[in-house]
Amino acid sequence: MIYVVVATLLAPTSLHLLPREAIENLLRSRFGFFILLFGLPCGIYVIGWRASDLFVWMRAPSLLELTDEGLRVGGTRLAWRNVKSIVEQHQYDRLILRHRGGTYRLRLGLWSDAEHLRHEVTGHVVSALLDGVSRQVAAGRPVHFGPLILSSAGLTHKGRLMRWEDIDSIRLQDEEDHAVATRELVIVAQGKPRKIDEAKVINAPVLLAYLSDRLAG
Numbered sequence: 001m002i003y004v005v006v007a008t009l010l011a012p013t014s015l016h017l018l019p020r021e022a023i024e025n026l027l028r029s030r031f032g033f034f035i036l037l038f039g040l041p042c043g044i045y046v047i048g049w050r051a052s053d054l055f056v057w058m059r060a061p062s063l064l065e066l067t068d069e070g071l072r073v074g075g076t077r078l079a080w081r082n083v084k085s086i087v088e089q090h091q092y093d094r095l096i097l098r099h100r101g102g103t104y105r106l107r108l109g110l111w112s113d114a115e116h117l118r119h120e121v122t123g124h125v126v127s128a129l130l131d132g133v134s135r136q137v138a139a140g141r142p143v144h145f146g147p148l149i150l151s152s153a154g155l156t157h158k159g160r161l162m163r164w165e166d167i168d169s170i171r172l173q174d175e176e177d178h179a180v181a182t183r184e185l186v187i188v189a190q191g192k193p194r195k196i197d198e199a200k201v202i203n204a205p206v207l208l209a210y211l212s213d214r215l216a217g
Contacts, residue, residue, distance in 0.1 A: 060110045066120055071097075071106075078104055080128040086206075088118070089199050090174075090183040095121060122205045129206045137210075146202040150210065155187070157196070162189040170211050172198065 004026065007017035061074025070079040078099055087096040095106040095118065106121065108114035133150070136143050142151045149156040154163040168188040173195075175182045183198040185208075198204050 060107070064111055064117075066117075066124075068124075071121065071124075073104075073106070076104060080124045083125050083128060085129075085202050086122065086125045086204075087199060087202055088122075088183070088204065091199075097121075097125070125203075126205050126209050129203060130209055133203075133206060133210055144202070145204065145207045146200045147196060148201060148207065150207065155211075157187070157194060162187065162194075164214065166190050167211075167215060170208065170215070172208070 003017065004023075008023050008027070010017060011020060011023055061076075063072075063074065065072040068080075070077060070082075072078075078097065082099045082101070083097055084100070085098045087098075088094075089096060093107065093109045093114065095108065097104045097106060106117075108118050111117050133143050137150060137152055140152060142149050142156075144150075147157060154161050155167065156162070166189045168191065170185070170187050173184050173186050175184055184195045185198050185201055185204060187194045187196070201207065
């Protein structure tokens with residue numbers, strides 16, 4: 001029904017998902033009114049939802065450049081040393097980079113090799129921030145990663161401390177619920193897993209890099 005409504009709405013724009021005659025016959029039938037009545041809101045939503053990606057793509061700059069110093073997208077320039085945090089919104093396929101001048105949202109799906117782009121940007125941000133995190137922890141100052149707090153004693157979540165010797169493993173795990181893709185940070189401590197939405201963990205790649213080094217040592 002939604003497909004029929006979308007075809008009807010797009011017909012005046014010369015985008016024909018169905019033959020024009022079929023649409024006219026359907027609208028003249030006794031079911032035409034009810035199809036439009038119940039399907040019209042859904043059809044408008046579907047067009048708006050999918051068309052938003054098209055509009056973003058049409059407005060996207062044609063050039064993206066990565067260097068050891070920073071990122072350049074069109075007229076936007078961002079130095080790695082100015083990045084304060086990174087958050088990956090897996091369900092939207094984008095990286096949120098907060099820097100001294102504000103916030104930049106990098107839509108990975110707009111570029112030809114999204115996975116390589118994600119890996120490169122994340123690697124540069126981790127390199128820029130990891131040493132600072134290590135120094136803070138060594139100095140006895142806690143570091144906040146959204147719902148997680150990192151300290152010299154271990155990792156705290158919802159007021160409960162997981163000491164280093166109690167942490168068995170840490171990993172990222174992809175999940176899909178009702179066609180919505182998410183990624184979760186899974187921490188196993190004393191045999192019990194804790195799952196945290198990666199999008200809620202500020203600087204999750206930095207935290208993972210620190211924990212990987214700490215647990216390996």
